[in-house]
Amino acid sequence: MPICPICGKGIEDNYHPFCVCPNSVELWKEMANVWRLPAIESIKNIGVEWLFQALEVLPDTDRAMLLMLLWRCWHVRNEIVHDKCPPLIEVSKRFLCSYLESLLCIKNDLFADPCKGKTAVSPDALLRISHKRTVAAACGWVRPDRGWVKLISDGSFLEDGRPGSGMVLRDEQGCIIFSSCRELFSCRGALEAELGARMEGLSLALMRSELPVAIEMDSLVAVKMIKYIFEDRSVKHLMGLRKTSITHVSRAQNKVSNSLANFARVEGRTMTWLGSGPPEAIELNSFDCNPV
Numbered sequence: 001m002p003i004c005p006i007c008g009k010g011i012e013d014n015y016h017p018f019c020v021c022p023n024s025v026e027l028w029k030e031m032a033n034v035w036r037l038p039a040i041e042s043i044k045n046i047g048v049e050w051l052f053q054a055l056e057v058l059p060d061t062d063r064a065m066l067l068m069l070l071w072r073c074w075h076v077r078n079e080i081v082h083d084k085c086p087p088l089i090e091v092s093k094r095f096l097c098s099y100l101e102s103l104l105c106i107k108n109d110l111f112a113d114p115c116k117g118k119t120a121v122s123p124d125a126l127l128r129i130s131h132k133r134t135v136a137a138a139c140g141w142v143r144p145d146r147g148w149v150k151l152i153s154d155g156s157f158l159e160d161g162r163p164g165s166g167m168v169l170r171d172e173q174g175c176i177i178f179s180s181c182r183e184l185f186s187c188r189g190a191l192e193a194e195l196g197a198r199m200e201g202l203s204l205a206l207m208r209s210e211l212p213v214a215i216e217m218d219s220l221v222a223v224k225m226i227k228y229i230f231e232d233r234s235v236k237h238l239m240g241l242r243k244t245s246i247t248h249v250s251r252a253q254n255k256v257s258n259s260l261a262n263f264a265r266v267e268g269r270t271m272t273w274l275g276s277g278p279p280e281a282i283e284l285n286s287f288d289c290n291p292v
Helices: 022-031 050-056 060-081 089-108 123-137 190-208 220-229 233-240 255-267 279-288
Strands: 149-156 164-170 176-183 213-217 244-248 271-274
Touching: 022 060, 022 089, 050 060, 060 089, 149 190, 149 255, 164 190, 164 255, 164 279, 176 190, 176 255, 176 279, 190 213, 190 220, 190 255, 220 244, 255 279
Parallel strands: 149 213, 213 244
Antiparallel strands: 149 164, 164 176, 176 271
16 A cells, blocks of 8 residues: 655555544644544554444534544645645634534524525425424523522624623522623624623622522523533633533523623623613513423
8 A cells, every 4th residue: 555645654544644644643632622532542443444433432513523623634635745735733723613613503593604694494494493493482491400590691793793791690489699781892703792691691600609500591502612612711610610500592591681682782881780680681580480
């Protein structure tokens, strides 16, 4: 078999370009800092089916990460083989993170294209989405388990660049512990507004309650990033200070923090209310909580 044209140190089989060649190894280890990837040393060359074995044990999201990484490794290899300037590791890292984020956005909402807000869907998909939204609209806020408090946060972002965030912490009876809104002066998109709201809300929740915090967000992409991708040390530090959980909810279950985020964006206000909130938020809260 031919020798690898990149490093000249190994046989060019279907394993070497991805798991042995120095360029791929470097990118793999860099992406492992932000993605949940198996250690490259754990991927053994068992023959032509090495990739199937590596993918078989991974959850769906992790499997997608590994496949996208290998795809990028092959692209970089081809650039070098064809005498082109290969992209820097940091460029490949940003590209892969952005690409996966876009795919998760599409999976979250088939109506949402990253550029135009449009995409083609089948009639069956439309029916499933319509049914899902009908069921979600009938749901309200769900009380946390006994001995927990629940934080719901939301970000509001329009193309005019005036973002805002809103958050509300409630106890198991549905009583507001605090509500808050914040104008975001530096924000590049809706996802960043969502993540900013989550950070701000958790910081306040840790100050206003000593109980474990159940976090809910209506952005599935943000939830998946925090669970599986996000490696920011400040996020890890905050979540490590208290027992926490994070789940995705529908927009219908997130009316209060959504109104607070819109209030911050429209009014350009940054405020915190202890045990209360602006009139609209208080009114929504009275309808938002399920009866005992």
